[in-house]
Amino acid sequence: MSAVDQGAPGAERTLGQLVASATAEMSALVHDEIALAKVEIKQDVKRAGIGSGAAIVAGVLLLFSLPVLSFAAAYGIHNLGLGLAWSFLIVGVAFWLLAAVIGLIAMAKFKKIKPPVKTIASVKETAALVGTVKPHARSVSDNAVGVARSSS
DSSP: OOHHHTTTTTTOOOOOHHHHHHHHHHHHHHHHHHHHHHHHHHHHHEEEEEEHHHHHHHHHHHHHHHHHHHHHHHHHHOSSSHHHHHHHHHHHHHHHHHHHHHHHHHHHHTOOOOOOHHHHHHHHHHHHHHHOOOOOOOOOHHHHHHHHHHOO
């Protein structure tokens, strides 16, 4: 058996084998790129979920503080003394402070969200590599050129 028949390294492969190999390698590359993107995006989705949850809690606390602060303002105007109204006011301000702290936590989580940097770099590298590939020059006989011209 010759080296071509055994599929030895360095042996010439058919066009079909080359296309099949290139297709398999491209498919594997795309699959790996998608897997990398999934991992990166999954991390960012988790961060966004935590940040969104914190923002919702901060919004709810602000919403709950409005009636309390309204009651505090009404009782404060009515009493003008340190009594029940000041208690409502202290509770309302405590809600605001708690909402501010949770809102800052939410902002910190949102700032950590980044695009899938590794995937983008990998895709750019692949595109650059594919862009440098040049087709092999083919020798065309004069007969084939004449046939092609006469058939058109």
